Amino acid sequence: MTQASSRSSLSASDPTRWWQRTGPYLNLFCLLTAGLALLSLSRLALVAWQRDRVAAAGILGDMFVQGIRADLIVLGYLTIIPLALAPLLAHRRTAKLWAGLTAWWATAALVFIGFMELATPQFIVQYDMRPNRLFIEYLGYPAEVFGTLWHGYRPALVGTVAATVLLAVLAHRMLAAASRRMVLWPARRLLLTWPLLLLVVALQIRSTTAHRPANPAMFALSGDALVNSLVISSAWSVLDAIGAMRKEARSSEIYGTLARDKVLAGVRSAPWLGDYRFPSAELPTLHHQQAAYRRDKPLNLVIVLEESLGATFVQSLGGLPVTPELEKLKEQGWWFEQLYATGTRSVRGIEAVVAGYAPTPARSVVKLSLAQRNFYTLAQGLGRQGYQTEFVYGGEAHFDNMRSFFTGNGFQNVVDRRAMHPRFEGSWGASDEDLFDTALARLKTLHAQGKPFFSLVFTSSNHEPFEFPDGKIALHDPVKQHVNNAVKYADFALGKFIAAARRQDYWKDTVFLIVADHDNRVYGDSLVPINKFHIPGLILGADVQPRHIRTLASQIDLAPTLLSLMGVSSDHPMIGRDLARDSETPGRAMLQFDNYFAWLEGDSATILRPQQAPLAGRYDPASGALALDAKPPAAALVERAMAHVMLPSLLYREQRYRVPE
Missing domain, CATH: 3.40.720.10 (Alkaline Phosphatase, subunit A)
Incomplete structure (x- = not known):
């Protein structure tokens, strides 16, 4: 890096500032903390709205404790991809590229999380649970869906779009400011800490030492499907649905096996x-x-x-x-x-x-x-x-x-x-x-x-x-x-x-x-x-x-x-x-x-x-x-x-x- 660029805020060093400790991972740290705050506030609002159902389920405390655990999982999924690129890009020569990439990635992730939470109340009104595979399937028919939303749920549609745009603006400003304060570490420190951070995020995603990694089914804590869906985030619910749809040829195996x-x-x-009589082995029914x-x-x-x-x-x-x-x-x-x-x-x-x-x-x-x-x-x-x-x-x-x-x-x-x-x-x-x-x-x-x-x-x-x-x-x-x-x-x-x-x-x-x-x-x-x-x-x-x-x-x-x-x-x-x-x-x-x-x-x-x-x-x-x-x-x-x-x-x-x- 040139002498002029060494004076830039991307390489400034001030040990009295908290972001000094996050180094090149500042934007990813912002994604993690802002995402947790956003999802927790949304869950709090949804629980307050559905307080009678939540009270009847009797798992209020577990909902928030396990909810944070579930939020860490989905935020881990959203963090691990840019984190994996850090050894390639988090260097002085590519400092602006790295800062810009992580800022835009974190902005997109927060907007995705926020939009899904904003869309959740109306989806619950219709389907009595968080957005799931139905949300994905309906995206294939934009004309019909938009017509339904515009004529039947116009205030909710306009409010969701406006709030999402506002969230996008605020997230981008926050992360742009964070990028200007980003402190890059020496290559040796970066390469020594990166494997450890990658392992931590992988464990964050797995979230258990059991044979199978954590999945949305682990957060079914009550006999009420809606209450169970409030424990996880809508972003994870939809991402899980996308994964399930890719494997749906063997969909029934999610319940176990039978000869x-x-x-x-x-x-x-x-x-x-x-x-x-069922005479055909080829056509068994x-x-x-x-x-x-x-x-x-x-x-x-x-x-x-x-x-x-x-x-x-x-x-x-x-x-x-x-x-x-x-x-x-x-x-x-x-x-x-x-x-x-x-x-x-x-x-x-x-x-x-x-x-x-x-x-x-x-x-x-x-x-x-x-x-x-x-x-x-x-x-x-x-x-x-x-x-x-x-x-x-x-x-x-x-x-x-x-x-x-x-x-x-x-x-x-x-x-x-x-x-x-x-x-x-x-x-x-x-x-x-x-x-x-x-x-x-x-x-x-x-x-x-x-x-x-x-x-x-x-x-x-x-x-x-x-x-x-x-x-x-x-x-x-x-x-x-x-x-x-x-x-x-x-x-x-x-x-x-x-x-x-x-x-x-x-x-x-x-x-x-x-x-x-x-x-x-x-x-x-x-x-x-x-x-x-x-x-x-x-x-x-x-x-x-x-x-x-x-x-x-x-x-x-x-x-x-x-x-x-x-x-x-x-x-x-x-x-x-x-x-x-x-x-x-x-x-x-x-x-x-x-x-x-x-x-x-x-x-x-x-x-x-x-x-x-x-x-x-x-x-x-x-x-x-x-x-x-x-x-x-x-x-x-x-x-x-x-x-x-x-x-x-x-x-x-x-x-x-x-x-x-």
Whole structure:
């Protein structure tokens, strides 16, 4: 360095100043201390906001102690990369480069941490936990997400952006000032201290001497998933989700291992699969289902997948009185009293209802690469039997990769917003009335062609920001754009659709399924809020006689049941239950909630947790309460749960969820 530059503040030395001791690591030290302060303040604010839930969990002290530990881990991840470069750049010749690099890196890290914490409250309002993989998945659809935020959460959006910009300015000024005070050490001192610091940060990231390094599951300190998520930071939650998504082909192994033969035996041992033969070693769940109803001509099928219509909104299921049309219709067909969704996303509902596919901790197969072709769906199976197959959606069919999945797996035609001329259009596309008008026109066209048909109709009006036409319903809540009003409008549109379809010639030859993809918001103070997975389901049309299905059922049971009612006998890989043949045997449900998998059997709940021992609990459907037991679950229940969560991952990974060419 020249004599002039030696007088610069980058090389100044003043032993009376505290930053003298941090040497070339001053900006990284600022990142560590400012990050800890920022995350601790955020956690304090979130705990104060959710004080009732935190108090009920009884772990207030542990939350802050373990929270600091978790914060040190994520800050270690953000520090170790520039630290690793120190021997190359933290010298006098590259002093400005090193100071600038670490300043900008630390600024970006603090902005990332701050933005994630600022985005957390609104995410909690919607999903009852910190940002996770859903946050990442939604980033792939900026137009839809921005439209929802702008129309439904504008103050929160503007406030988050403004606060993030302010944080960026303050962080940059702080670190620019720190860079001017940075003191570089002699090369010998740098090279002697660097390995020690690198080891300290590595241990900071590992945070334990146990066999496995620390991970978010270690900070699950209570039976409340939200409270557990508050212990860690949103930055770590999202980074962990990104890492998990990269490994999701083997996602179910986070719960442990189970031999392949035990997986298959555990699934095939279900009472409703006991009479089936599984002749193919290559396709281990492939079997022939003989329809319970023998028909000269198989019936058509229409599935109406209702966006976010949980039991929360159905009075006869213990919810609000905002679905009067559905309440009338339920006495005209098969009404499911204990039907449970497999997850909390539309694509999870799609894979269960349309493909009969069980859930995993990974993303839905609708979005996974190995399922984009030759993956079994009702459309693929029915198409082989001469059915015309179609998907009708009021939004953009590319959302959540639906168009790719559907067209690659049996849907011959896709009709979305671009083919409609809606009278009312919201952020998510055409209103449900416009959607159903299009569906009615399409059904009439399909019927006129003289071939059997299958149409999947997916609604969207009941979605934030809850936009629907004026003057259609008497509002349930005074604020129009409220979920209860959106549900009531969706119900109104559904009632009009069924009434119009009933007047058509194809009604007597068509089975209609009305079912929700999931509830609007899945939240609660349970580790798995089972009551929020409860959804309505109704089968009507043709010669379907009214009855109530009271046994516990899952979304994956609907497809086999529909095939049986339609009079369609076929070979398929679905493991669901044909309720047309047996609706009395006690059933089961399987629920995927973030990284938790719940196996519900009677009132017994077995909860699998990543890298932790399973938990047992008792679920009361009347109150919606889940009480965790002190004792571990029975080994047989754990094995059944493990078999059902591992099988779909196995079938996906090996591409065995299909029928022979």
